[in-house]
Amino acid sequence: MSDGHGRPWALLAELTHGCPLHCPYCSNPLELARRSQELTTDEWRDVLRQAGEYGVVQTHLSGGEPLLRTDLAEIVAAADVAGIYTQLVTSGVGLTEARLGALVDAGLRSVQLSVQHADAARSDRIAGHRAFAAKERAAALIRKTGLPLGVNVVLHRDNLDAVNAIVDLGVAWGAERIELANTQFYGWALRNREALLPSRAQLASAGAVIERRRAELAGTTELVWVVPDYFDGVAKPCMGGWGAVSLTIAPDGTALPCPAASVLPGLDPPNVRDRRLEWIWESSPAFNRYRGTAWMAEPCRSCPRKESDFGGCRCQAYALTGDAARTDPACALSPDHGLVRAVADSPRGAHAQAPLPHPTYDARASPAEPLRGQ
Ligand code: SF4
Ligand code: FES
Numbered sequence: 001m002s003d004g005h006g007r008p009w010a011l012l013a014e015l016t017h018g019c020p021l022h023c024p025y026c027s028n029p030l031e032l033a034r035r036s037q038e039l040t041t042d043e044w045r046d047v048l049r050q051a052g053e054y055g056v057v058q059t060h061l062s063g064g065e066p067l068l069r070t071d072l073a074e075i076v077a078a079a080d081v082a083g084i085y086t087q088l089v090t091s092g093v094g095l096t097e098a099r100l101g102a103l104v105d106a107g108l109r110s111v112q113l114s115v116q117h118a119d120a121a122r123s124d125r126i127a128g129h130r131a132f133a134a135k136e137r138a139a140a141l142i143r144k145t146g147l148p149l150g151v152n153v154v155l156h157r158d159n160l161d162a163v164n165a166i167v168d169l170g171v172a173w174g175a176e177r178i179e180l181a182n183t184q185f186y187g188w189a190l191r192n193r194e195a196l197l198p199s200r201a202q203l204a205s206a207g208a209v210i211e212r213r214r215a216e217l218a219g220t221t222e223l224v225w226v227v228p229d230y231f232d233g234v235a236k237p238c239m240g241g242w243g244a245v246s247l248t249i250a251p252d253g254t255a256l257p258c259p260a261a262s263v264l265p266g267l268d269p270p271n272v273r274d275r276r277l278e279w280i281w282e283s284s285p286a287f288n289r290y291r292g293t294a295w296m297a298e299p300c301r302s303c304p305r306k307e308s309d310f311g312g313c314r315c316q317a318y319a320l321t322g323d324a325a326r327t328d329p330a331c332a333l334s335p336d337h338g339l340v341r342a343v344a345d346s347p348r349g350a351h352a353q354a355p356l357p358h359p360t361y362d363a364r365a366s367p368a369e370p371l372r373g374q
Contacts, residue, residue, distance in 0.1 A: 017251050023154070299335075
């Protein structure tokens with residue numbers, strides 16, 4: 001095995017890029033996989049069987065919107081048979097009582113529900129779809145089954161001032177865990193960065209709210225605050241390291257060390273249709289490309305933090321500098337850090353005050369083809 005890394009323990013299964021929502025920070029690639037290219041039920045069964053045998057213990061069934069897959073319960077059952085804990089990551093749109101019942105019967109263990117804002121109209125506007133009522137219904141259905149519920153919110157300038165109300169919403173919906181993740185700017189979020197970038201003042205006041213609410217909710221609801229790396233000069237340990245703990249399988253079977261890596265030039269990622277998972281993880285050039293620390297240049301190469309942050313995010317380094325092997329510009333030690341500082345300290349990032357005019361987003365579209373078998 002390369003560079004002393006162990007086997008993966010988590011698998012992000014992107015079942016489809018299709019989605020009724022059009023979030024401006026969507027983590028799916030700019031080039032979406034077409035519905036006709038999606039792995040079949042049997043192909044997912046095989047992937048999950050291999051994953052279980054190889055030591056994967058947890059999978060996030062995600063998308064896009066995984067409920068668009070009519071075979072979702074069969075995929076959950078395959079994971080369960082393989083001994084893999086399944087969490088459904090969903091917008092809640094399309095989750096009926098019957099559908100949820102079938103998923104629970106198949107072995108689903110928990111659900112992560114996304115919401116865009118505590119206010120219904122603003123949530124719908126950010127999502128580009130009237131989805132808030134469906135989310136509210138989905139939360140109630142999930143709680144009724146007794147499954148653990150997590151609420152997931154991507155934060156940006158249009159909802160950061162509402163974090164207190166968002167926490168209230170998550171608590172009212174019965175969430176055990178509320179994940180408040182500040183936008184990471186690559187892919188769609190980079191394209192919409194001008195509209196999504198918060199001000200330092202917004203971030204500081206939201207951070208203070210989180211600290212207070214965390215203390216209040218200690219022991220009942222877990223609050224997770226994912227810090228924005230543009231503002232503090234600290235690179236995040238993206239993915240826990242490249243090819244270190246988890247892998248992503250895209251809808252068409254492309255295997256990636258991180259969900260955004262398909263844009264990296266020359267990566268030539270392997271596909272589960274051609275190769276076994278074990279070969280992909282241990283021997284594929286793509287998974288070994290930025291694994292460990294040997295690939296690093298200065299300043300990472302001689303930095304004491306290289307074993308803990310792994311040089312930051314390869315996709316962000318590529319998006320901002322055109323070279324995925326450079327130090328992540330989010331790091332204050334990076335020679336390219338000025339690229340990030342210029343944005344974070346721009347008049348908009350530094351001084352803008354809420355309430356702000358509604359931004360116009362460049363929205364992603366869904367792949368138009370119908371799902372195989374529908
Ligand atoms: Fe991390 Fe590299 Fe910055 Fe050091 S120089 S803190 S290893 S990103
Ligand atoms: Fe790809 Fe960070 S998002 S390495």
